[in-house]
Structure formats: C-alpha cells, structure tokens
Amino acid sequence: MAEYFTLFMGAVIVNNFVLTRFLGLCIFFGVSKNLNASIGMGMAVTSVMTLSSILAWVVYNYILQPFGLTFLTTVVFVVLIASFVQLLEMIIKKHAPALYNMWGIYLVLIATNCIVLGVPLLNSESNFGFMKSVVHAIGSGVGFALAIILMASLREKLQYADVPKSLQGLGIAFILAGMLALSFFGFSGMIAL
Amino acid sequence: MKLWDIFYKGIFEQNPIFRLALSLCPALAVTSTVMNALAMGLSVLFVITANNVVVSIFRKCVNxxxxxxxxxxxIATIVTVVQLVLQAFLPVLYKELSIYLALIVVFAIILARAEVFAAKNGVIPSMFDGLGMGAGFAGAMVLIGAIRELFGAGTILGVSIFGAAYNPALIMILPPGGFILIGLxxxxxxxxxxYQAKAKAKAAGRSEA
Known part of the structure; x- marks a missing residue:
C-alpha cells in the first residue's frame, strides 16, 4: 500500500509531468487562460489517461510482449490511443450530450497528446504491473490537473498586470511556469523513486 | 530560388519553436546539453522531411x-525507424533521450506540415519545406541546449569554456531554468x-514620401 502511495505522490508532486518532464505543454499553455476550462481539461486528461493506460497495458502485456512485437510499441500505442479517444468522443456524444457539451472539445484536443501517450510508454518501459500502471496514470493526471489549475489561476491574475509588450502571451507564461516549477522543486528528494 | 524560400522560411520567419510555438512540448526536456539537443533536432529533421515526402507522394490516393x-x-513508422537505428548504433544517446524519442510522433509541427504543406504540394517542395522546418527546429534546440549547458555546467559539448573557477548555475540545467530561458x-x-516591422514601415513611409 505504501508503495502505491509513494508512486502516486511521486507522480503528482515530485515528478510532476508538466513541470519537471515538459510533457503536455501544448495544452498546458493553450488552455490555461481560463480557470473553468482548465478544470475541465484536468479532469478530461486524468480520465482519458487512466483508461488509455489500462488499454495500453493489456495490449502490451497480452499481445506485444508474447509475440515479440515490442519494437512496434510506438506505432501501436499511437493508433490505439488516438482511436480510443475518438471512440470515447462518439460514445459520449451519443449517450451523454450534456457531458459532451462540457468536455467534447477537450477530448478532441487530447486525442494525440504527448502526455496521454507518454504515460503508457513510461509504464511499459518501467515494466509496471497492472495496479501500478493505473496508480501511476491517475497520479500523473492529478499532477497535470494541479499544475494547469494553478497556472490558470495565476494567469487570470496576470491579466491585470502591466507586462512589457514583447513578453506578453507565451513569453510571460513560460517564465511563470518556470517559477511554478521552481517551487515544485522544493519537493524533490522528498520521495526517492 | 523558390525552393530556397521554402527552405528559409522555416528557419526564422516561421521558426517552429519561437514563432509558431508548436511542438515546444517534450523536445525541450532534452535540451539540457548540446549533444542531446542536437540528436533530438536531427531526429526531428529526419522525421519531418521523410514524412513530408511520404505524404506528398501519396497525397492523391489518400481519402x-x-x-x-x-x-x-x-509518422509513427518513421519514428520507429529512427528509434531502432539509434538503439543499434548509439545506445547511450538512445537511453538519454528515452521516451522523448518516441514522443516525436505527437509533435504538432510534423502533423501540421503534412496537413498544411505536403498534402497540397509536390514531392520536391515538400522535401524542402521539411528540411527548412526541421533545420529551424534543430537550430533552435541547439541554441537552447548551448545556453543551458554553458551556464548550467560551464561547458559546450563537454569542453570546459569558463574554466574551473566558474561556479555553474545549476538551475539552467534543471527544468525551471529551461522554462524561464525559453520564455525570455x-x-x-x-x-x-x-523592430523589423518598424524598420520596414519606416522604409515604406520614406519611399512614399
């Protein structure tokens, strides 16, 4: 149990995917202008990442490994996850239109995203078991949600600040992310992985 | 001349990292040393060029x-080729780039070039477009890598520049330094x-007067 807890906290705080591994930056900067949107995005990423990690784990351990096809991992994971997200989008659109109106746009954005692909790849590379993969995926998703919500809150405040013209937009956002990353660095070494 | 224009626009005017802010994603994680940045940049250069060629060859038969x-x-197939080649011939580098190499698959820039350029143009212009965009990308990566390595470790490609007296600013190698540097x-x-736009406007105003 302690092992899973360490893995989870490690993924959320110490090895935060956005702030220490640079994964998921496109949506991190793209969607963090608005707090509500970033909450929706955080939730969408967490759930999609968990589901696709499960799927990828099954495919990797029951198809790719037994048949010695691990060199195809990249191709298979990309196609698998992209089509899974598309399918999820269709199902939600048909059966839960209200949910689709809230979340649909985020699903389209994350269909082929570095973070959603990165977690299953890391899981298979570190040979995680089923439970570990799931815990790792949830932890990474929560970590992403935490980072993007913090970032959105900061950027909403930033609108009232007087930023030099050339720094406006992405420039200042990156510097802000750097400071956020610096503060997260205070946690490093807390959990040794 | 036209091919040169296609090539050149990727390097400054539409530089994939600084101008379009596309695919800044995971690539930046490996810019902590020049060597890694160069390897990543060249891998992307190869993938984007090869993919542009493939897409433009098949542009008429893809629904x-x-x-x-x-x-x-x-893209995923080409990336797998790069992975296997690096794994076979440069295993140390392959280990350092680890999953970031596989993540080239989802770089927005590659898909964007296929969609915007290669799907509408012939094979040769598409190849030059890929080369230009790839070169712009690789150049930016190496530049970031050089600054981070120089200040973070006092070296370039492992060769000491500032001498032993320099106390390295470790933050530059760590992720926060990377973020701040890219912002700047x-x-x-x-x-x-x-400045360029201003100079252009000035020149235009003068010629009118």
Missing amino acids: PKVRVPVYITS MIASFNLMGE
Whole structure:
C-alpha cells in the first residue's frame, strides 16, 4: 500500500509531468487562460489517461510482449490511443450530450497528446504491473490537473498586470511556469523513486 | 530560388519553436546539453522531411476523411525507424533521450506540415519545406541546449569554456531554468520581429514620401 502511495505522490508532486518532464505543454499553455476550462481539461486528461493506460497495458502485456512485437510499441500505442479517444468522443456524444457539451472539445484536443501517450510508454518501459500502471496514470493526471489549475489561476491574475509588450502571451507564461516549477522543486528528494 | 524560400522560411520567419510555438512540448526536456539537443533536432529533421515526402507522394490516393490516421501511422513508422537505428548504433544517446524519442510522433509541427504543406504540394517542395522546418527546429534546440549547458555546467559539448573557477548555475540545467530561458527567448524573438516591422514601415513611409 505504501508503495502505491509513494508512486502516486511521486507522480503528482515530485515528478510532476508538466513541470519537471515538459510533457503536455501544448495544452498546458493553450488552455490555461481560463480557470473553468482548465478544470475541465484536468479532469478530461486524468480520465482519458487512466483508461488509455489500462488499454495500453493489456495490449502490451497480452499481445506485444508474447509475440515479440515490442519494437512496434510506438506505432501501436499511437493508433490505439488516438482511436480510443475518438471512440470515447462518439460514445459520449451519443449517450451523454450534456457531458459532451462540457468536455467534447477537450477530448478532441487530447486525442494525440504527448502526455496521454507518454504515460503508457513510461509504464511499459518501467515494466509496471497492472495496479501500478493505473496508480501511476491517475497520479500523473492529478499532477497535470494541479499544475494547469494553478497556472490558470495565476494567469487570470496576470491579466491585470502591466507586462512589457514583447513578453506578453507565451513569453510571460513560460517564465511563470518556470517559477511554478521552481517551487515544485522544493519537493524533490522528498520521495526517492 | 523558390525552393530556397521554402527552405528559409522555416528557419526564422516561421521558426517552429519561437514563432509558431508548436511542438515546444517534450523536445525541450532534452535540451539540457548540446549533444542531446542536437540528436533530438536531427531526429526531428529526419522525421519531418521523410514524412513530408511520404505524404506528398501519396497525397492523391489518400481519402481526405482518413488522412489524419494515415499521417499518424506514417509518422509513427518513421519514428520507429529512427528509434531502432539509434538503439543499434548509439545506445547511450538512445537511453538519454528515452521516451522523448518516441514522443516525436505527437509533435504538432510534423502533423501540421503534412496537413498544411505536403498534402497540397509536390514531392520536391515538400522535401524542402521539411528540411527548412526541421533545420529551424534543430537550430533552435541547439541554441537552447548551448545556453543551458554553458551556464548550467560551464561547458559546450563537454569542453570546459569558463574554466574551473566558474561556479555553474545549476538551475539552467534543471527544468525551471529551461522554462524561464525559453520564455525570455520567445520574448526576444518577438522584440526582433517588432523592430523589423518598424524598420520596414519606416522604409515604406520614406519611399512614399
């Protein structure tokens, strides 16, 4: 149990995917202008990442490994996850239109995203078991949600600040992310992985 | 001349990292040393060029409805080739780049070039477009890598520049330094663009008068 807890906290705080591994930056900067949107995005990423990690784990351990096809991992994971997200989008659109109106746009954005692909790849590379993969995926998703919500809150405040013209937009956002990353660095070494 | 223009626009005017802010994603994680940045940049250069060529060869027989899955499969195949080659000949480098190499698949820039350029143009212009964009990308990566390695470790490609007396600013190698540096570089690119636009406007005004 302690092992899973360490893995989870490690993924959320110490090895935060956005702030220490640079994964998921496109949506991190793209969607963090608005707090509500970033909450929706955080939730969408967490759930999609968990589901696709499960799927990828099954495919990797029951198809790719037994048949010695691990060199195809990249191709298979990309196609698998992209089509899974598309399918999820269709199902939600048909059966839960209200949910689709809230979340649909985020699903389209994350269909082929570095973070959603990165977690299953890391899981298979570190040979995680089923439970570990799931815990790792949830932890990474929560970590992403935490980072993007913090970032959105900061950027909403930033609108009232007087930023030099050339720094406006992405420039200042990156510097802000750097400071956020610096503060997260205070946690490093807390959990040794 | 026209091919040169196609090539050149990727390097400054539409530089994939600083100008379009596309695919800044995971690539930046490996810019902590020049060597890694160069390896990543060249891998991307190869993938984007090869993919542009493949897409433009098959542009007439791919149904527009399924084009994105086709592009993604093509990119993933080329990336797998790069992975296998690096794994076989440069295993140390392969280990350092680890999953970031596989993540080239989802770089927005590659899909964007396939969609915007290669799907509408012939093989040769597409190849030059890929080479230009790839070179712009690799150049930016190496530049970031050089600054981070120089200040973070006092070396370039492992050769000491500042001598033993230099106390390295470790933050530059760590992720926070990377973020802050890129923010400043985007800002300086914007500033340069502003000056150029101003100079152009001035020149235009003078010729009218």
